Amino acid sequence: VDRRRLTAALALACAALLCACTFSRQRFGDDRFLGADVDWEPGRTTVREVAAALGPPDLVRWSDDRLVFVYRYQQVVRTSFALNFYLNLFSRDQAGQVDGTLVVGFDDRDRLVWWGASRAEDASPTTRTSFR
Amino acid sequence: VRPRAAARVAVALALAALPGCGLVTLVHDSTIGPASPAGRIHDLAVGSDFHVTERGPVAEMGGEPLLRPYPPDLLRRLAEPSSFYSAIHGFEAFMAGVSPVVSRETRIGRPALREGGGEPRPGTAAAEVLQRLGAPELWIRRESGSLMLYRSELHRTFSFYVGVPPVAAAFIPVPGAGNLRVRWAREQDRASKLLLFFDRDDRLEAAIAGADPWTAGD
Numbered sequence: 001v002d003r004r005r006l007t008a009a010l011a012l013a014c015a016a017l018l019c020a021c022t023f024s025r026q027r028f029g030d031d032r033f034l035g036a037d038v039d040w041e042p043g044r045t046t047v048r049e050v051a052a053a054l055g056p057p058d059l060v061r062w063s064d065d066r067l068v069f070v071y072r073y074q075q076v077v078r079t080s081f082a083l084n085f086y087l088n089l090f091s092r093d094q095a096g097q098v099d100g101t102l103v104v105g106f107d108d109r110d111r112l113v114w115w116g117a118s119r120a121e122d123a124s125p126t127t128r129t130s131f132r
Numbered sequence: 133v134r135p136r137a138a139a140r141v142a143v144a145l146a147l148a149a150l151p152g153c154g155l156v157t158l159v160h161d162s163t164i165g166p167a168s169p170a171g172r173i174h175d176l177a178v179g180s181d182f183h184v185t186e187r188g189p190v191a192e193m194g195g196e197p198l199l200r201p202y203p204p205d206l207l208r209r210l211a212e213p214s215s216f217y218s219a220i221h222g223f224e225a226f227m228a229g230v231s232p233v234v235s236r237e238t239r240i241g242r243p244a245l246r247e248g249g250g251e252p253r254p255g256t257a258a259a260e261v262l263q264r265l266g267a268p269e270l271w272i273r274r275e276s277g278s279l280m281l282y283r284s285e286l287h288r289t290f291s292f293y294v295g296v297p298p299v300a301a302a303f304i305p306v307p308g309a310g311n312l313r314v315r316w317a318r319e320q321d322r323a324s325k326l327l328l329f330f331d332r333d334d335r336l337e338a339a340i341a342g343a344d345p346w347t348a349g350d
Contacts, residue, residue, distance in 0.1 A: 015294065015295075015314070018294075018314040019295070019311055019312055019313070019314065020311040020312075020313065020314075021314050021315070022314075022315040022316075022317070023314075023315070023316045023317070024291075024315075024316070024317040024318070024319070025317070025318050025319070026318075026319040026320070027318075027319070027320045027321070028320070028321040029321065029323070029344060030323075030344035047329075048329060048338055048340070051327050051340045052340055054342075055325065055340065055341075055342025055343075056281060056283075056325035056326065056327035056340055056341070056342050057281075057325075057327075058323065058325075060270055060272065060279070060281055062272045062274075065274070067272070067279075083311055084308065084310050084311060085307060085308045085311075108274075108276060109276065110276070110277075
């Protein structure tokens with residue numbers, strides 16, 4: 001079989017299979033804090049050491065002499081298939097999401113008091129199917 | 133005969149205009165809305181808080197009457213100088229809809245450190261920093277020392293179609309032509325941040341700059 005014909009046929013088959021498909025990815029923030037290996041010690045680690053390790057935070061809160069740094073990260077991956085013929089005949093959407101947050105609190109001497117990180121990942125991505 | 137015919141036409145037009153666009157757009161959305169190249173248009177036609185972004189026009193219905201004939205802010209939409217700005221945004225959204233490749237960048241805020249400009253040196257007075265970098269997004273003043281945070285964002289979108297973009301498909305008189313496409317899109321926010329620590333005398337102690345990385349291929 002001619003290799004060029006085979007390649008063209010494969011490309012056409014792929015294009016036909018992927019018709020009406022959409023792939024998208026949204027990414028907000030920096031996820032480095034999720035995998036950071038930190039050896040912070042409450043009462044000893046300073047605000048500058050945290051900022052030097054992870055960079056400036058996304059949000060800063062201050063109240064009652066407590067300084068709070070918030071780092072955030074979000075990623076959404078979406079795939080969809082929508083078939084139209086005058087009307088929407090069939091559609092299927094699937095979305096998966098990863099959310100990460102790190103909160104670090106400091107006292108009035110800018111020493112670490114507490115910190116906590118969360119990473120939420122959709123165990124079962126949202127799927128929506130509709131027929132007309 | 134002519135004045136009478138003109139009066140009839142005027143009455144017919146008035147009757148046709150009486151229900152306005154609310155009913156027509158509601159029927160459009162309920163029937164061909166999901167597949168229409170115009171998308172769902174009822175909210176835009178008679179909703180409130182109408183504004184246009186680079187992605188297209190936006191409005192909200194909320195608790196508005198569904199069969200309202202005209203939008204409550206019709207004059208503001210058409211007659212204010214901002215309507216020209218909205219029209220440009222709408223044109224941009226249309227061009228993005230018919231283009232096979234779209235690359236868009238939106239900046240929010242001004243980067244504190246311009247290219248070639250280094251971070252302020254330790255010992256610099258807060259007044260000098262403000263003069264050089266401008267107003268920070270956040271300035272927390274405490275007895276033990278203050279903290280300034282500068283932040284700017286760059287929102288980057290890149291998408292491409294292989295085949296027929298949906299809006300372009302509306303101009304192709306072949307039923308189902310809009311299905312002949314594959315779309316891939318990527319959207320990312322990148323924040324450039326600068327955190328400054330000052331001592332109790334408002335002298336700079338440390339400056340820490342950072343920027344969210346672009347992912348591979350961005």
